[in-house]
Amino acid sequence: MMAAVGAADVAAGPSLGFLPLMSLGPAFASLVGGWRRTAGIGVIALLLCAGLGWYEELSDVRRGSMTIASVIGVTAAGLVAVSMRQKREAELDSVRSIAEAAQRVLLKPVPRLAGQLRAAVSYMSAVAEARIGGDLYEVVATPHGVRVIVGDVQGKGLEAVETAAVVLGAFREAAPDETDLAEVGRRLERAVDRQLDGEKFVTAILAEVRGEEATFLNFGHPAPLLIRADTTVTWPEPPAYALPLGLGAHGTVRPEPYRTDFLPGDQLLLYTDGITEARDEDGRFYPLEDRAHLLKDNDAESALETLRQDLLHHVNGPLHDDAAMLLLRHRPHHGGTTPDAGLP
Structure with a gap:
């Protein structure tokens, strides 16, 4: 940019006075570089002004002084900027570090193996810079079977993260203790009712896998996708959908557990509506x-990736x-050709 200004000044001569535009160099340098780069560009701008003024035999002392002063002033302002x-970048890095720590506490990595199950998870935030949001998931191996939850908190931001933390905390506490999945759901209802006010809510689906059977408890959440070993696809749906967590004050009937076979080689995909509504x-x-x-794919993480x-290709842009x-994945007891059959 400064080279272009210098060339234009030489071509037009001293009568048009392009030299004050040399201050654009340090001005733009402050946007992308550090203080050393900004100061260096400012010094180069001053040298170019002095050199071009001498070359053009600039005799107007006042005009030359104003040119030098403008370059020095813009350089000083750039250094402040x-x-x-x-300072703001350092604060942002600190906030991101805190967000990453919060993510590790809130959304812990799911166990790769839980009983006879192979688990994998994928989470995408609608905000590119975000580390956490209102979606939640957890897998817990208990004496009563492997229990999982996938949920979606209404809204976004820190309030949604706080609500997600309440739901996950209640699930992690109740899942190993309660023998009945319905009682786990009731404890979640009580925890969310204490936390939420007004019309805010959390959709969630709880699943319990014991032996070759899966039991579900659905709080207004999309039905899971069940892929059989022979590649047929079904959607295990409840007899009637209950309201989401947080809306129990409306006096509706609580969700009832419902069951389906979950056999070796089968796959079960639980998800939030950000998938199906993309x-x-x-x-x-x-x-x-x-x-x-x-x-x-034989590897669960690779299959989910x-x-x-494919979802990102379908959207062809940012998620909303x-x-x-x-x-x-229900791992077979013996070797076979079904996914993950080679795992121990």
């Missing part, structure tokens, strides 16, 4: 059932809602 920008450029929802065949990439997926 650099200091303020670096739209492409033409407004079409993501066809999750048609993409179930993508979960064929393939599905995630948080999206979480939890994949459970």
Whole structure:
């Protein structure tokens, strides 16, 4: 930029006075560089002004002084701006570190193996810079079977994160203690009712896998996707959908547990509505059932990553809602050709 200003000044001569535009160099340097770079560009701008003034035999002392003063003033302002920008960047790095620590506490990595289950999880925030959001998940191996939860808190921001922490805390405490999955759900209801006010709510689905059977408890959450070993796809749905957590004050009937077979080689995908409600450029929802065949990789994480990439390709842009997926695979007792059959 300064070279262009210098060339224009030489071509036009001293009559037009392009030299004050040399201050654009340190001005733009402060936006992307540190204080050393900004100060260095300012010194170069001063030398160019002095050199071009001598070359053009600039005799107007007042005009030359104003040019030098403008470059010095902009350079000084740039150094102040650099200091303020670096301070904000340091504060942002600190906030991101805290967010990452909060994520490790709130959304712990799920166990790769839980009983006869192989688990994998994928979480995508609607905000590119965000580390955590309102979606939640957990897998707990208990004496009563492997119990999992996937949920979606209404709203975004720190308030949603706080509510997600309440739900996960209540689930982690109740899952190992209660012999009945319905009682786990009731403890979640009580915890959320104490936390939420007004019309805020949390959709959630609880699942318990014991032997070759899966039991579900659905609080207004999308039905899971069950992929059989022979690749047929079903959607285990409750007889009637109950209201989400937090809306129990409306006096509706509580959700009732319902069951389905979950056999060796089967896969169960629990997810939030950020998956099924993701739209492409033409407004079409993501066809999750048609993409179930993508979960064929022997490695559960790789299979889930393939599905995630396909979702992002479908959207072809940023997500408009948080999206979480939890994949459970029932490992066969003996070797076979089904996914994860080679795992111990």
